[in-house]
Amino acid sequence: MHIGRLIEVCEKRVERIVKASRIYPELVNRASRPLSRLRLLKALKEVVEEVEVELPNGCRRIWHPYPPEAVSLIRKINEAVKKNGLRVSFFNVWLNNEKAYVSVRDEETGYTVYAVTCSSGQPDLLGEPDMEWRGLRIYSLDKIREYFERCIKYVESLYPNTNYYRDAVREVQSIIESLGRYVGVIRLSYDQLRYFKGYEIVVEPELIDRGLGSSRSSK
Amino acid sequence: MVRKDGCYLYGILPEGEAEKILSEYGMMEKKSSKWRKLIKDPEDERKVKVSVEDVLSILREESPSIDLDKLSEVVEKYCGDVYLLRASSYRIVPPSPDIPLGILYLSRVLRRYGLAGTIVRMKGRKGRGDKYVLLAANICRVDYAFYSLAAKPRKDLKVECPCDAKIEDGCMVVIDRESLGLLDA
Numbered sequence A: 001m002h003i004g005r006l007i008e009v010c011e012k013r014v015e016r017i018v019k020a021s022r023i024y025p026e027l028v029n030r031a032s033r034p035l036s037r038l039r040l041l042k043a044l045k046e047v048v049e050e051v052e053v054e055l056p057n058g059c060r061r062i063w064h065p066y067p068p069e070a071v072s073l074i075r076k077i078n079e080a081v082k083k084n085g086l087r088v089s090f091f092n093v094w095l096n097n098e099k100a101y102v103s104v105r106d107e108e109t110g111y112t113v114y115a116v117t118c119s120s121g122q123p124d125l126l127g128e129p130d131m132e133w134r135g136l137r138i139y140s141l142d143k144i145r146e147y148f149e150r151c152i153k154y155v156e157s158l159y160p161n162t163n164y165y166r167d168a169v170r171e172v173q174s175i176i177e178s179l180g181r182y183v184g185v186i187r188l189s190y191d192q193l194r195y196f197k198g199y200e201i202v203v204e205p206e207l208i209d210r211g212l213g214s215s216r217s218s219k
Numbered sequence B: 001m002v003r004k005d006g007c008y009l010y011g012i013l014p015e016g017e018a019e020k021i022l023s024e025y026g027m028m029e030k031k032s033s034k035w036r037k038l039i040k041d042p043e044d045e046r047k048v049k050v051s052v053e054d055v056l057s058i059l060r061e062e063s064p065s066i067d068l069d070k071l072s073e074v075v076e077k078y079c080g081d082v083y084l085l086r087a088s089s090y091r092i093v094p095p096s097p098d099i100p101l102g103i104l105y106l107s108r109v110l111r112r113y114g115l116a117g118t119i120v121r122m123k124g125r126k127g128r129g130d131k132y133v134l135l136a137a138n139i140c141r142v143d144y145a146f147y148s149l150a151a152k153p154r155k156d157l158k159v160e161c162p163c164d165a166k167i168e169d170g171c172m173v174v175i176d177r178e179s180l181g182l183l184d185a
Helices: A004-023 A025-045 A068-083 A141-158 A165-175 A205-212 B015-040 B053-063 B066-080 B101-112
Strands: A051-052 A061-063 A093-096 A097-104 A112-117 A131-132 A134-141 A182-185 A192-198 A199-202 B047-050 B081-084 B091-092 B119-122 B132-144 B145-153 B161-166 B171-177
Touching: A004 A025, A004 A051, A004 A205, A004 B101, A004 B171, A025 A097, A025 A112, A025 B161, A025 B171, A061 A199, A068 A097, A068 A112, A097 B161, A134 A141, A141 A165, A141 A182, B015 B047, B015 B053, B015 B081, B015 B132, B047 B053, B047 B101, B053 B066, B053 B081, B053 B132, B066 B081, B066 B101, B066 B132, B081 B132, B101 B132, B101 B145
Parallel strands: none
Antiparallel strands: A051 A112, A061 A093, A093 A097, A097 A112, A131 A134, A134 A182, A192 A199, B047 B081, B081 B145, B091 B119, B119 B132, B132 B145, B161 B171
16 A cells, blocks of 8 residues: 555544544544554655555565665664654564565554565575585584674664674674584574573474584573 | 242232322323324334424423423424434444534534433444434333434534634644633634
8 A cells, every 4th residue: 555545544534533523622532543643654654655554465474684675664764753753663574475564663552554665585694504414504614704794784784773782793703713613503493492581492302412402592 | 029939929008109109100101102102103113203393292291301492492403303212222422533523513512402412323233323312311111111312413404613623733732612612702
């Protein structure tokens, strides 16, 4: 849906409330949510052309790293809403048919819209491994260092005003560098992890047998 | 009174009191019979279209608590069709922007005149039942069912807004001129 159309619908609702308030002034209370909604949509209009009120069928929620188009849209939306003095909560991203849907939730009213952009797919920050062995992807330390640099750049592009993550990345990097010349990487699904006292514990018996029983900090 | 086991229980009343109760019962039946003449042929058993003159003539004999002169004035000036609605067939709805402006306006006018002015919606039709404004609630009782007098606004009713409302800097401002006494100024 074009954002102009949604703004029109919202304006009609506000107009209706204004007319009703001329008869029953108590109805002024009904205007706060549509007006906040209208403010958010007008702020989004500066950077977004297409929005959806509900996600279409078949959308798949994705985790980081987000597609570069979604990252650039998130940055633009952040700037636009800050400029208009609004507060929106954290963005989530869904993919469907080469389109990315970025959720924008107004913190004041809880109203959520999905900004739509095209998507070239999720970037692979880790890259191709030097070797694969029984599901383990093995990388040289140089490649891992490059990976960490790409991670930092990605976070910087997404959240330019935060820097707390740098220390965390450096800490992990120093631990990995002390281990040896190569690093084995395995993709874990959420079924294979359990959150426990600030740690994500590997619960898959087969992976534990392979030496992945250790935990990693999620903080 | 009939007990659970089928036995009849009788109460014994002093002679004077029994006569009083009987005469009250007779009065009630007499009142009901007048209303029954109006409701005998309902287009919909929950809602009966009536003429104001008929209702007023019955009400004048009953001497109700509502001001009948005000009622007839309001009906003449602001109301279209007048109905008797069975009390169990409607639901009270609070004023909201989704209610037509004519209904909202009639409700406010009726309240200003000291009449009920409650907005009601007929039950069923998944919340989209017809909306009416009550002139007087539970005005009569026929066959154990209470009926309320309700009306729809006139089709040519001109809505004169008693308040100013506008959007300023993304906020809504409402000034109730009527309550502030600025309406005639």
